[in-house]
Amino acid sequence: MHNNQKYKPLVAVSSEAMKLEESLKCPQMEAEESGQNEDRFYHLAESIPASIHILQDNKLVWVNSTLLKISGFTREEFMEIDYWSFIHPDFREMVGQKIDACLQGLNSPSHYEFVINTPKRNNVWVEAFTCYLEYQGKPAVIAVLYDITERKQAEEALHQSKQLLDNIISFLPDPTVVVNNKGNIIAWNRAIEDMTGVMATEMLGKGNHAYALPFYGLPRPTLLDIVLSQDKESWSQYSKVEYIGDETLATETFCPYIGFEGATLYAIASPLCDEQGNKIGAIESVRDITRQKQDQERIRYLSYHDKLTGLYNRAFFEEEIKRLDTERQLPLSIIIGDVNGLKLINDAFGHRDGDELLTSVTNLLKQSCREEDIIARWGGDEFAILLPQTSEEDALQLYKRIKNNCRQTGSYPLQISISLGVATKEYAWQNTLDVLKEAEDRMYRNKLLEHKSNRSVFITSLEKTLWMKSHETREHTTRLRRMVVKMGQSLALPENEMDNLTLLASLHDIGKIGIPKSILDKVGSLSPEEWEIIKKHPEIGYRIALSSPDLSPIADSILMHHERWDGSGYPLGKKGEDIPLNARILAIADAHDVMVNGRPYQKSMSYKEALKEIERCAGTQFDPDLAEIFIACQSKK
Structure with missing residues (x-):
């Protein structure tokens, strides 16, 4: 019920109460009319569904039946009780202030809420509407109370x-x-x-x-x-x-x-x-x-990119081929590239250097290509470039640019070398996968055609690396070649063995590129631990040679060039003719050159003294027959 509606009973009862009061004050008013006013007041007060009472001098002077019902008091008991005991202690001060204000004519009618306690119920919330009233000639307050406990x-x-x-x-x-x-x-x-x-x-x-x-x-x-x-x-x-x-x-x-x-x-x-x-x-x-x-993007990136190079991977490349396989993208060119020497780098220098080679190739390809070109790592040592709206002529220009950039790069540990193949889809009816295969076939064909040139570059790079890393020098290599050629000629070796012998003279110590430079450069005597590390270079060289078709024919000779005729050498302890012929020849030539030219750890001796040392060690360190031939060849010098 809205407050305005709740005020209406108060107004009505107050109005009747005032009429009753007026009739009591006026002696001229007939008793019948006065009685009628009294009847209307009490009838109205009893018919309203609210508790009504009149308070005068802090005592209840009248209450209606509704208040009697909710309180549990009789009318006589109500007249006798202390009005303030009827009100919850927490609200007595507030109610007292409201009543005082009302009696003074302030804030009348007034509206407020408080809690009452009765014999039947405690903590009954009531909503009070009060106003000033003269009752029996004295100031009083009439109050209409609504039980709002449920609402509260x-x-x-x-x-x-x-x-x-x-x-x-x-x-x-x-x-x-x-x-x-x-x-x-x-x-x-x-x-x-x-x-x-x-x-x-x-x-x-x-x-x-x-x-x-x-x-x-x-x-x-x-x-x-x-x-x-x-x-x-x-x-x-x-x-x-x-x-x-x-x-x-x-x-x-x-x-x-x-x-x-x-x-x-x-x-x-x-x-x-x-x-x-x-x-x-x-x-x-x-x-x-x-x-x-960010994690999703990282996963998406990794799913389409090569972790090492940051380039797109094969999965992405194949998706892009499908996406770009439209007539609008024609001509569509593809370049397939294969990095030469990666396996050798991994075996010789370790996978870290191999990874650096792939990273260098990646940077080279990025520098060579346009921003819109799609570069991908196709496999372990293969790369692929997708060139939308690019003619075969333009693709070949890129081919040449990549080749030229390879030649201009540094050579440590190996000069970058990439075999490339180019193919172009010019017409919509062509199958893109066939074009891709054609580019791959051309790459392998070019790899074969470039083999001789690549072999020369490859061996030269290895030699330069060896010279940079160890005490081997170009002059030492030249002298060794000259000596082993004389030996080979004296033995009437066939041409292919002569080639292998000269190659062995150049790269027999290639395994030293895997030995720490601090040990190779040490001037004083090597510790037992350092010596054991040095003795690993034939095995390292052997693995390097096996990883390259160009060096595999001399792999065994590289492995055993420090073996001795009597079996006291390393790393396998082979002896006699179990040691490859080329390794036995090289061992004599290498020892002679070291004795004549010296090393940081060994003083040099005269040419004749060196030949005498070879003669002395024949049958123990060296093959006695080959030692005799070597001395004869060198004596003719």
């Missing part, structure tokens, strides 16, 4: 429910904002305070899209507005909004004002409805998914 209990339950809801929202782990149907903020939880740095005290009650300011730096519609109004402007703020329930919306949005660099948030919003289904507000929760998006 409902309000308390509602308050507790709201408090519970506020606490739940406040402690939700996700940042959450709640607005009413006018868009005013009614909840701003702790998590959203932490995310935005804006306190609830600054936000509660605000409207006009104020909830967007801490996120976007300006007031703008958000999911809350879409939920409440469904207007087009709100929808246009997001690239994609999806329903995840009948009326629940979700989206991803970038918020530049969250964190140092902005954040990507996942937002969910739902309407809040009353029991009749009317929208009374909306709630939106957000979650920072920046790390998740």
Whole structure:
């Protein structure tokens, strides 16, 4: 019941009471009329469904039947009790002030709420409407009381429910904002305070899209507005909004004002409805998914990129071929490249150097290609380049540019060498996979044609690397070649063995590129541990030789060039003719040159002294027959 309606009984009863009072004051008024006024007053006071009483001099002078029923007192008992004992102690002061004001003609009629205690019920909430009244010639207060206990209990339950809801929202782990149907903020939880740095005290009650300011730096519609109004402007703020329930919306949005660099948030919003289904507000929760998006992007990147080089991988390349296989992209050219010597680098220097070679090739290809060209690592040592809208002539120009850039790069540990194949799809009817295979076939064909040139570059690079890493010199290699050629000629070796012998003279110590330079450069005596490391170079050289078709014929000789005729050499302890012929020849020539020219760890001796040492060691360190031939060849010098 509205307060204005509740005042009506008070006004009516007061009016009748005043009429009754007037009739009592006027002696001329007939008794019959006075009795009628009294009857109307009491009849009205008893018929109203409210408790009515008149208070005069702090005592109850009249109460209606309704008040008697709810209190449990008789009329006589009511007249005798202390009025203030009827009122709950917590409200006596307030009620007393209201009654005093009313008696003084202030704030009359008056409206307030308090609690009464009766023999039948304690803590009864009543809503009081009071006004001033003269009763039997003296000031009094007439009061109409309504029992509002149930309403108060409902309000308390509602308050507790709201408090519970506020606490739940406040402690939700996700940042959450709640607005009413006018868009005013009614909840701003702790998590959203932490995310935005804006306190609830600054936000509660605000409207006009104020909830967007801490996120976007300006007031703008958000999911809350879409939920409440469904207007087009709100929808246009997001690239994609999806329903995840009948009326629940979700989206991803970038918020530049969250964190140092902005954040990507996942937002969910739902309407809040009353029991009749009317929208009374909306709630939106957000979650920072920046790390998740970064992880997804990283996974996506890794799924399409080669981890080592950062280039696209084969999976992406094949997808791009399908995507670009349209007439608009013709002519579509493809280049397939194979890096020469990667296995040798891995075996000789380790996979770290092999990785550096692939990285160098990657940089070279990037420098050679256009920005729009698609470069991919096709396999272990193979690369592929996809050139949309590129003629075969232009593709061949790129081919030449890559080759030229290879020649201009440094040579440590090996000069970059790539065998390339080019093919072009010029017509829509051509099968793109056939064009890809054609580019691959041409690459392998060019690899064969370039073999001799690549072999020369390859061996030269190895020699330079060996000279840089160890004490081997170009002059030492030249002298060795000259000596072993003389030996080979004296033995009438066939041409292919002579080639192998001269190659062995150049690269027999290639394994030293795998030995730490600090040990190779040491001037004093080597420790036992260092000597064991040095003794590994034949095995390292053997692995290097096996990894290259150009060196595999001399692999065994590289492995055993430090073996001795009597079996006391290393690394296998082979002896006699179990040691390859070329290795036995080289051992004599190498020892003689070292004795004559010296090493940091060994003084030099005269030419004749060196020959005498060879003669002395024949049959123990050296093959005696070959030692004799060597001495004879060198004596003719």
